[in-house]
Amino acid sequence: MMATRAQSRPERAEPGRSGEQARDFEFTSADFARIRELIHRSAGISLSDHKRDMAYSRLARRLRARGLDSFRQYLDMLEADNDPAEWEAFTNALTTNLTAFFREAHHFPILADFVARRPAPVSVWCSAASTGEEPYSIAMTLIEALGDQAARQATVLATDIDTQVLAKGEAGTYQFDQVKHLSPERLKRFFLKGTGAHAGMVKVRPEVRAMIRFEQLNLTDRDYRLNTQFDAIFCRNVMIYFDKPTQGQVLSRFEPLVKPGGLLFAGHSENFTYVTQAFRLRGQTVYELTRDAGAATAAGRAAQRATSGVPA
Structure with missing residues (x-):
């Protein structure tokens, strides 16, 4: 957040914090x-x-x-x-927004192999989208795995609690240094190179951007208001900021939003094995919705349709 600097104040050191640099404000x-x-x-x-x-x-x-x-x-x-x-x-x-294109790269071949075997249309939720690198990496993976034609039906939901980083993600514009580690093939296929005043910048191609919907969402909200299910959910390097009870609550909200057999991708330092039984560890910080959980979710949705008069 850019802030206008108020009038200068004399610097004050906080009492009882020896060796600390002088500060503008007391901080107890x-x-x-x-x-x-x-x-x-x-x-x-x-x-x-x-x-x-x-x-x-x-x-x-x-x-x-x-x-x-x-x-x-x-x-x-x-x-x-x-x-x-x-x-x-x-x-x-x-909030902390450390991200990069194809970060934790081992997840993307797993995603590619998985979606290639799923019925269309494929949908993926990136639940901590930050400035967009992760959802764009997911969209690029879907295009590579499904082909340009089939990928047009695929969707990526990109959410984050931080509205400022979401705005950057929606813009889809990045410094070249942020993508220089990508292969020449990916750079040519998925990005437009800036010229003139935009030299040194790249912009995600419109067909990639069109696959993604950016929305603000707080993972600790009781109701996500999402009326769809996903083949996969990416929730990487965000649960580490939650305590165990909050992690359990978030995972329980994920459960009905994952299609049977769907995947949950976690961060490299996250372990949900002792938090939930709805997802079993498949390996390499990838979890799969268990059959029991999937059956319970399907039964719950069928009951909801029946009580609302919607045919199954």
Whole structure:
């Protein structure tokens, strides 16, 4: 979040934090505890102790932007005003958006082989889309696996809690340095090269962009309002920010959204084996919806259709 710098203030060191650089604002343990409680309540994120300096540096920008003198003032305002825009800025400031094209590359051949054997149309949900590199990598994989014609029927839902990074993903424009590790074949097939004022930039080709729908979604919401099922869900390197109860809640919401036999792709440091029995580990941080879970999900959907008068 770009913020307008307020008038300068004398720098103040926080009491009791020896060896720390002087800061513009006092930042107490109570302030950090309150931030941790608020971000967990609003986004399910568990901030560890070592994130204290990160929280200060990112939220200090919000204090300057609002012309406030203390974290206590800012947090009081956040709760009292209940301003959706400021809550969004608060959440955006505390989320981490490390991503790259074809990051954790071993997942994409698995996805390609999987979707090639699935009935059309194929759909994939990228639940932590960040600035778009991951959903675009998924779309490119679908094109390579299914061919240009069949891939036109395929869809990728790209969601994230952070609206700023979603806007960057929707734009589909990147520095060349972000794609230079890709093969010449992929660069030519999936990107347009910038010229003139846009030299050094690339843009995702329209046919790739057309496969993706970008939407804001908070994984800790009780109802995702998604009226579809997916062949695969990518939820990589986001669960590590949730505590175990929150992980279990998110996975239980994923369960009815995965088609029978569908896959869940996790991050390299994430393990859901002890969190849920609905997904079994297939290997290489890829999980498969179990038959029992799939049958229960199908039965639940059939019952829902029956009670609503919709034919099965």
